Amino acid sequence: MLIGDVARRSGVSTRMLRHYESLGLVRPTGRTDSGYREYSGENIRRILHIESLRSLGLSLRDVGRALDDPGFAPAELVDDLIRQTRDRIAAETELLTRLRRIGAAEPAGWEDVLQIVALLGALGSKSAGARQRAALSATEDVPVPVGALVDAVLSEPDPNVAGALRWALAQAGEDGPALLAEGLGSPEAEVRKRAVRSIAEIPNGEATALLRDALTNPDIVVRGYAALALGARGVADAVPTLVGMVVEGRNDTDAADALSTLASDPALTDQIATGLVDRLAHGAIGSSARRRLTQALADIPGITTSRALADLSHDEDRAVALTATYILKLRNAP
Numbered sequence: 001m002l003i004g005d006v007a008r009r010s011g012v013s014t015r016m017l018r019h020y021e022s023l024g025l026v027r028p029t030g031r032t033d034s035g036y037r038e039y040s041g042e043n044i045r046r047i048l049h050i051e052s053l054r055s056l057g058l059s060l061r062d063v064g065r066a067l068d069d070p071g072f073a074p075a076e077l078v079d080d081l082i083r084q085t086r087d088r089i090a091a092e093t094e095l096l097t098r099l100r101r102i103g104a105a106e107p108a109g110w111e112d113v114l115q116i117v118a119l120l121g122a123l124g125s126k127s128a129g130a131r132q133r134a135a136l137s138a139t140e141d142v143p144v145p146v147g148a149l150v151d152a153v154l155s156e157p158d159p160n161v162a163g164a165l166r167w168a169l170a171q172a173g174e175d176g177p178a179l180l181a182e183g184l185g186s187p188e189a190e191v192r193k194r195a196v197r198s199i200a201e202i203p204n205g206e207a208t209a210l211l212r213d214a215l216t217n218p219d220i221v222v223r224g225y226a227a228l229a230l231g232a233r234g235v236a237d238a239v240p241t242l243v244g245m246v247v248e249g250r251n252d253t254d255a256a257d258a259l260s261t262l263a264s265d266p267a268l269t270d271q272i273a274t275g276l277v278d279r280l281a282h283g284a285i286g287s288s289a290r291r292r293l294t295q296a297l298a299d300i301p302g303i304t305t306s307r308a309l310a311d312l313s314h315d316e317d318r319a320v321a322l323t324a325t326y327i328l329k330l331r332n333a334p
Contacts, residue, residue: 001044003028003037010047017047025050025064057081101145104175120148128158135164146172150179154186154194162194166201177206184214184222196222200229212237224251231258236268243275246296247289256292260299273297273304280308290320298327306331 007014020026021037026046028037039047046067053063058081065072098120107113122134131152149172153165169176176198183195196214199207214226215237223241228251230238239262245255263272279285280293294312297305309331312324 001039002032003039006039006044006047010044010051012047012051020047020050020060023060023064025060025067057085097147101148104147105145116145120145123148123152128161131156131158132161132164135161135168144168144172146175147179150176150183150198153198154180154183154191156194162197166198169198170201170203174204174206177202177204177210181210184210184217189219189221192217192219192222193225196225196229200225208233208235211235215241220250224255228254228258231255231262234262234265236262236271238262239268239272239275243272243279243293243296246276246292247279247285249288249292252292252296256296256299259296263300263302269300269302270304273300273302273308276300277304277308280312287317287319290315290317291323294320294323294327297324298330 001009003014003017006012007017012020017026021028026039026043029040029043030038032038049067050060050063053066054060056078058066058077062077066074066077098117101120102113102116105112105116107116119134119137122130122137125131125134135149135152146169149165149169153162153169156162156165169180180195180199180202183191183198186192186195196211196217199210199214208230211226211230211233212235214222215230217223217226224245227238227241227245231242238258242255242259242262246252246259259272259276263269276293276297280290285293294309297309297312306328309324309328313321313328315321315324
């Protein structure tokens with residue numbers, strides 16, 4: 001079979017077949033009287049074997065060794081190819097992510113593209129200062145890839161940089177909450193914490209809805225941050241979680257402040273007071289928890305609170321009784 005026929009049947013160009021011959025990978029059986037190369041069926045099978053091994057990423061040198069060296073073991077080479085392929089996929093995935101971020105920012109021209117590339121590079125810098133400056137440089141004049149900001153804030157260990165990134169996300173538009181929501185389901189506790197704190201700083205309805213959902217998150221830390229944020233927004237759904245935080249002594253001062261903020265709404269005053277009083281009446285809680293609940297009543301107005309404090313001023317726990325008495329004096333002072 002002549003070289004042209006072999007090229008058509010194998011899909012390998014005549015130029016490549018000649019290259020294989022020069023490397024000693026495939027040697028034609030002979031030549032015709034006119035000097036044309038002739039290939040046998042065995043030659044064609046070898047060509048197909050070469051192409052199969054090349055499809056796995058083997059170099060032509062390794063292909064030759066694999067076909068001609070009986071002692072050439074494939075396992076180690078295959079392991080190397082697997083590692084190389086994984087590295088290549090990771091690099092390509094990173095490039096694809098970067099391109100998508102640039103596309104999502106809808107750059108108006110190449111100047112915008114260059115600014116975005118510079119911003120992405122700064123967000124990935126090893127310098128905390130450079131990352132913080134990149135976050136703070138986000139303005140309406142420069143298209144900001146929200147996905148990049150989300151990835152950055154979910155992985156940022158430095159508290160100052162994280163604060164700057166949360167600020168940037170709050171300014172970045174409507175896509176942030178949905179992307180951050182994925183972080184709430186992360187297997188890593190720190191990522192979940194960063195996600196809920198970032199959502200808490202975005203002042204829109206979608207963020208509020210996500211925070212409401214987060215009140216039932218399996219992560220107690222996520223529930224706590226969500227409740228504090230919702231309390232600041234005047235959302236009554238946070239009351240049971242906030243009361244529970246007071247009982248547990250977990251960010252209890254912040255939780256009491258959030259309850260006080262909510263209690264400024266007359267429609268919620270009795271609900272909050274009743275929630276605190278009901279937990280005080282629960283026999284299973286300890287003395288320190290009862291003192292915290294009594295202290296939390298201090299900033300809750302209304303008759304329900306005043307009656308509860310009057311009863312608590314005679315509590316058998318002296319610390320609770322003294323706390324209630326002191327609060328009553330402050331409330332009754334002219």
